[in-house]
Amino acid sequence: MLEVADIFRIHGPAWRQTVPLSLGQLKVMSAIEQCRTAALGGHVLRCSGCARLEISYDSCRNRHCPKCQASAAHRWLEARQADLLPVEYYHVVFTLPAAISAIAWYNKAVLYGLLFDVAAQTLRTIAADPKHLGAHIGATLVLHTWGSALTHHPHVHGIVPGGGLSPDGERWVACRPGFFLPVRVLSRLFRRRFLEELAALHRRGQLRFFGEYDALADPAVFAQWLAPLRAREWVVFAKRPFAGPDAVLAYLSRYTHRVAISNQRLIALDERGVTFRWKDYRAKGRTRYKVMALSADEFMRRFLLHVLPAGFHRIRHYGLFANPVRRDNLAKIRELLHVTTVDIAPVSDNTSPDTAQPTFVCRHCGSPMIIIDILQRSQPIRAPPAQRGAA
Template structure:
């Protein structure tokens, strides 16, 4: 893959110091850490190693990654490791993609209450799916699923939502058989939307009653119980968006989707076009034209671009990928074994194995002759390679 001409790191290195000075006192420690990590990623500040081709002796320096979960460069390796575990857990049946989205008014509240609101978003979406799937009027089965939080829209605005990957069926309450959903259908979206709205607003009301929410700026008046209750009442009268896409075409398609979504950050380097003193240009897709996506170019001031990027820094320790129901941590392997046994008894074929080359990073090859690159020296952060070895043809920062 070609090296991007422009990276988020370049913007931070050029404009980050001035931006931090201009906004001193208004940034969280987490945001400052993210900026620092991205600026240092794949540079001498983090150390690295020297590689040499065993065939043609081509030599190059490769600097270490910051491994910050908000860094656009560092998500590929993390995604591959995570996907290796998920590949072994796929079941031989259709998978559905569902999206639970919060209204804009709650998105504004979430900006200053990320840990509480994002956690509630996960819990309300999970309880909605588990409750309706367990209802005999719908599926009548215990299901499992994986949920991934995204806090952004394609224009880097604050748009909290969770993507959920759900197998098309579940285990009967007594554990005796596998119950499959109808072809191309899992659960009614309208019923999902209403229950999700009720569960989320009930949870938000409890959070306010126990003092776990903070209200600032234009929402400061919501600290008064009467104003907060009136605000909730207005949210109960609008439709909430729960979207269910058609099933994936097979296990390989599920993994390809997860590879794109699980470790995504607010904007990838490949979407950036240009940056100068006047602003940053990047590509985005507009879906508002009768359901069709239209590729556009957006230009923001440098100040606004950095502000929007940092909107999406998660609280320390917050898990943005979570597993529920049959896939819950601690019970997942036993439930998967039970599900496979029930599916086999029902005559379901084994899952198709995804093409390994699509998910595994190719080994380090020499850019000159294609030979194998061997590590001949490692050096710690703040140090440089030994002089005898410091004659690389290029420095690899990709």
């Protein structure tokens, strides 16, 4: 099966000599190229049932690698199962307009962080309003920066229980069945608060502008550029409630550790470039599923648009689910809902996957496989040699 790693290995070395890439992008390319190869070492295994010998090479564990995220998602979901409540859950999406997405590319850490915080603040503010829900809520937000065609399209997906704690913390306040919060109200507050914070960042000199956006460094030009965004509708939508906790977990398994494109969507690498499947959300029905061909250089450029800043957390919890208070709040809510308390281990979303103990099962007979030798990695994961004109 064609993989992103194949494209990087075949076309990456020449392309890196012609374009400026950040150190983070170079490291991602290197990690994906080396993933599950002899370069990273591995294990020699013997099946305890049929005595078959096998070599298993180690993974790169990079969060942008299509091959590594399935196991990372599985571990994360196991930690989250105990957090689910026996209530309706809703899926809410907050999207940045194209104009702001363009400057977000040069200000990833600042504007992605702002997107998280303003989306969470919007949900909590409207939910706390007695005209709507009148309760303190919790939310889990997941950042995605891509559209299906690998374009830069920052948005956050929110998973939110349909209710919250009353202001005095003594009652569970449920939303109306099938309806969480009014989307229009969420959209207007999200727009206002984001633009206010964006203007404040500009006043403090915390935004950077390059190329065609150079002029936005001037306060008067920036204010003029912001004006149309105040009148435009911003995309916020809420999907119907999930069909129970199992559906919430199924959704989270698809979204929490997703990367810009999976290997399963790749079709071919040939003289036309890279051909892959994508979904056109503006079309309807079966016509929205399409095929696109990009040159290998353009495919790599688009993939690397979505490399996150080092240390940036793409899954965050807010309100009742904030890490310091989540355990106590969930216990309180279960008590109010008269459901059995579940033991919740204090697991961090950012625990290094390197601490997980590998387990191996024979693909032929299903018996456990025993590690009989360890193959040392030949080199650490590092960026390829610096290319000319690197940023």
